[in-house]
Amino acid sequence: MHYASLSQQVKHFLTASCLLGAAGVAQAQAVADYPIRPVSFTQVKLTDNFWLPRLKTNTDVTIPASFQRCEATNRVKNFEMAAAKSGKFATTYPFDDTDIYKTIEGASYSLSLYPDEHLKEYVDALIKKVAAAQEPDGYLYTARTIDPAHPHSWAGKERWEKERELSHELYNSGHLYEAAVAHYQATGQKNLLNIALKNADLVCSVFGPGRRAVAPGHEIVEMGLVKLYRVTGQAKYLNTAKFFLDQRGQYKGYDFKSTDEWKNGQYWQDDKPVVAQTEAEGHAVRAEYLYSAMADVAALTGDKPLLAAVDTIWKNMVTKKMYVQGGTGAVGGGERFGANYELPNATAYNETCASVADVYWQQRMFQLHGDAKYADIMEKVLYNGLISGVGLDGKSFFYTNAMQIKGGLGTKDTEPARSGWFDCSCCPTNLARLFPSLPGYVYGQHDKDLYVNLFVSSTANLTVNKKPVQLVQQNNYPWDGGLKFVVNPAASTDFNLLVRVPGWARGEAMPSDLYTFATPTKSEVVIKVNGKPTAYTLRNGYAVLPRKWRKGDVVEMTLPMDVRRVVANPNVKDDLGKVALQRGPIMYCAEWTDNKGKASNLVVPPTATFTAAYRPELLNGVTTLTATVPAVQVDAAASTIQTVPQTLTAIPYYAWANRGKGEMTVWFPAQIVDVDLVTRPAELPGTGK
Known part of the structure; x- marks a missing residue:
């Protein structure tokens, strides 16, 4: 679906949810919206062996730990002091309020x-x-209300004074709105929604044409306002979201000739009007929240230039600025996107929050266009660069997600380890809210089309073509490529089942030339209906199965689960001559503990043959890859270098750093062309050091 068709599609009216607002029941009304609607998380019940245990851990461990840490770090106390108008702001950052909002959001989904x-x-x-x-x-x-005469140093003397740069007042509001809508949808209660609407009414009265103008420094208020618009049907919330988008590139206080992104506004995507932006730029989390809001407003208003801009930015990111495991935001300074093809491994940043934001964005792009490439990226992020951010224990986290850890001097002191919390603890609470919302990303609907985006064992109760339909998924994904769908309509009914055929199963490592498979795939994706092979057409990456469906109809799809070598575009200098390993949607890495204490000395030549084996006892159950490969070895006297045959064991990237600190790598040299010499300080006599 392209720009021309969007304006036609948005004319299809979708009935707004009849949700309770502050004053009572908002009347259901017709609104322009995304051509494709997601199926609510409340309609999909998981039975999945991969995701359901993670959601249970999130409920039993992550959310309680998050609330406990909000208590222990005085985030809750800040609200208590604000209510009393007494005390001193007790945490580090003025956006610490959002950790409570995000955890409430996650708890709300979890309660459902x-x-x-x-x-x-x-x-x-x-x-x-x-x-x-x-x-x-x-x-x-709270950073102001506790003591208005002495607010947080980032807040400014007056409300909103430093919103563009530091205060995060509207950022806090955005997370409040997101939490409030999730809480209402999950529980039916108005208590948090009323708070959010009261705050949003203030925001709408302060900002807008003829009133105060600002481009929010850390985006998300725009997404939150759109959700309040959906809840209430009140146009002022959508209008204010669009107003905030339109303020970008309007500030006269920047030095637009400067290459310093802090001085020219690029850091917070404020250097150009959004409709003139063409690249993913600046702070990655802020950027992807912005792009999500651009998609929202484009869908709800039919704004073609806005849609064209977000499409162009998406293409730039996916063709030039994304890591092979789905991570985004390559540069640590500013937690930002780098230049085109700037994807270093040793210094990769890949903030976990950026992966969360990217999932939100990809879902919206799918809803705009109905193309499987967006779900392909969403799947890559979910199964790799996002869940790597939380340990298997559910209470230890990565803020950043490395691509390579090289021991060098043999010390593990400087190597990364997972942490229970951070001074800026946005990532743990962002994960807490994303995990239980996962059921809402599995399906999409448009008229007679029912899209299957994620392969997650579950039971979904839907209404398709105005008739009740139950759809049951049964699989052992991502370890096994055998997928089964049981269709149970209440009565025989015509509709199109569109099952995503992943790009990786069609020989496409990415929907761009940023990453490709080293060799073409020879396997075909086979689909059977009621046991009989079925010919199908492919529409935008989906196998289209039109049928008059009857109770008990069974669709089976078999995806090839070969081990594939991935190579990067030659412009990605750090990956020249290297390969990464992929099986199904899972990207792999080698970790020190499985490979004789090192990972940086392993070579994966084209002749290496990998064997995949499921190991239920390892890392909560994973499929490992093993092959005999050359390993570079230095003799005991440190005078001779040679290669020796060694078994390489690769584990899913998401599971690394759950067994202590040490070397890890995602990219392997295909051959040895150079040796990097690292010297170690001589032992001091009599010290053992």
């Missing part, structure tokens, strides 16, 4: 999956503290 009266009571008590901290006109920002 796993009803828990104790958790519900705790969340309700926390919401009361949030309400008490809100000022009479709706303002909610």
Whole structure:
């Protein structure tokens, strides 16, 4: 679906959810919207062996740990002091309020999956503290309200004064709105929604044409306002979201000739109007929240230039600025996108929050265009660069996600380890809210088309072509390529089942030339209906299965699960002469503990043959890859270098750093063309050091 068809599609009216607003019931109304609607997380019940345990760990471990850490680090106390108008802001950053909002959001989704009266009571008590901290006109920002005469140094003397650069006042509001809508959808309660609407009414009265103007420094308020628009049908929320987008590139205080992104506005995507932006730029999390909001507003207003811009930016990121495991934001200074093809391994940043934001963006791009390439990217991020951000214990995290850890001097002191919390702890709480929302990313619908985007064992209760349909997925994905779908309509009904045929199963490592498979695939994707092979047409990466479906119809699809070598575009200098390993949607790495204490000495020549084996006892159950490869070895006297045959064991990238600190690599040299000499300080006599 392209620009010309969007304007036609947005004329199809979708009935807005009849949700409760602050004053009562908002009347259901017709609104322009995405051509494709997601199926709500409340309609999809998981039975999946891969995701369901993660969602359960998120409920049992991550969310309680997050709330406990919000208590222990005084994030909750900030709200209590704001209510009392007494004390001193007790944490580091003015956006620390959002860790509570995000955890409430995750807990809300979780309550829908796993009803828990104790958790519900705790969340309700926390919401009361949030309400008490809100000022009479709706303002909610503990970094100022605690002591208005002495606000946080980032906040400015007056409200909104430093919103462009530092204060994060609107960022806090955005996460409040997101949490409030999730809480209402999951529980039906208005308590948090009322707080959000009161704050949003203030924001809409302060900002807009003829009033205050600013491009929010850290985007997300735009996405949150759109969600409030969906809840209430009140146009002012959508209009204010669009107003914030339109303010970008309007500020006269930047030095646009400067190459310093802090001085020219690029850091927060404010150097050009959004419709003139062509590259993914600046702080990656802010950027991907912005691009998500651009997609929202384009869908809801039919704004073609806005749609064209977000499409162009998407293409730039996927063709020039994404790591092979789905990570984004290559440069640590500014947590930002680098230049085109700037994807270093040793210094890769890949903030976990950027992966969360990218999932939101890819889902919206799918809803705009109905193309499987967006779900392909979403799958890559979900199974690799996102879940690598949380340890298997559910309470240890990576803020950044490395691509290569090289021991060098043999010390592990400087090598990364997972942490339980951070001073800026946006990533753990972002994961807490994303995980339980996963059921909402599995399906999409448009008229008689039912899209299957993610292969997650589950039961979905849908309405297709105005008739009830139950769709059951049964699989052992991502370890096995055998997929089964059981279709159970209440009565025989015509509709099109569109099953995504992943790009990687069609010989496409990425929907661009940034990464490709070293050799063509020889396998074909076979689909059977009721046991009989079925010819199908491919539409935008989806196998289209039109049929008058009857109860008990079974669709089976078999995806090739060969081990594939991935090579990077030659412009990615760090990956020249190297290969990465992929099986199904999973990207692999070698970790020190499986490979004689090192990973940087392994070579993967074209002749190496890999064997895949599922190991239920390892890392909560993973499929490993093994092959005999040359390993560079230095003799005991440190005078001779040679290669020796060694078994390389590769594990899924997401599972690394769960067994201690040490070397890790995603990219392997295909041959030895040079040797990097590392010297070690001589041992001091008598010290053992």
